Amino acid sequence: MFERHPETALIPYSRGELSGDERARVEAHLRGCDRCRGLVESSSAVLNAVGQMMSEVREPDWIAYRAELRRKLAARQEPREAWWRPRLAWGWRSLAAVGAAAIALLLIVSIRKPLQPAGPPMDQIAMESELKGADIGLLQNYKVVEHLDLLENYDVIENLPSTPQQGNEKSS
């Protein structure tokens, strides 16, 4: 038995929503409460009147309604695509431009590479210049050397002055 009137449960009861214990308790209360029985009846009458009012709503032409709905839906999708398309196109264009620039840069680098080979290490340069310096004396006596075809005359070469200055001193 409810201590108070189960007012908020009366409508769910009258519409068959209650189950088990709650339904049994409301039924027990209603057997001994005229006021709540009256509330059940009046609430049902109000809900029926509301339902009646709702059912009297003049319905639109459903074919036209659905056609309009499809147009609205299409219109909502259209701007989105139009909004995307230029961005997408611009994105692809810029991506292609960046790609082309990267390829061009690679080509330039690969073409220029053989023309400008990397120089030898510094030690090697120093050694080569030392050797070249050592040969300079020999080249300065090139006129004598170019007439020597025989190995026996090697002594002549050996006795050549190491620098032109030495040779001038010997001759003077």
Place this chain on the structure above:
Amino acid sequence: MQVELSDEELCRQVASRDAHAFDLLVERYQARAFRLARSILGNDADAHDLSQDAFIRLYESAHKFDGRSSFSTWFHRILVNLCIDQQRRSKWWRRLVPLSGSGDDDDTPPIDPASDDPGPDLRIIESETAGELRAALDRLSPNQRAAVLMQAEGLSSKEIGQVLKCSESTARVHVYRAVTELKKAMRNV
């Protein structure tokens, strides 16, 4: 034999952009969506637009339907929220720009005074009752109005609670208070 797909199954197909499934759902729900929107908003034009907006929302967010509640409850939540938001907006607007009464509208067809059909007294009483009922509905809070209309439409207290995002007992209170107010209005007729 063709098996009729459930609302939930159709909604899953709508999430995969199935236009036919969407059409079927619209056909199933268009009348009650329009009726409920019309009853909450009180005019055909807003009901027309808002119920269509609800279907557009359904199409766009069908992938968010997770099946925790029935499709009917989920869709009613979309519809009722749109209607309540619209009412709040329009009330704010009406406060700034008061509208003239509906009877002053020039487009309203005049009542034929020479009509041969006087109509039974009962019809007048019913009309008055409907007018009072409509006025009383407009005076209810948005949640109370939505709750009592959904109850009259056949939704249970539990479903009303899910639509309004409140407990079942709160939904019962909304319905009870709304019915009490409507009773007072009907007694005055």
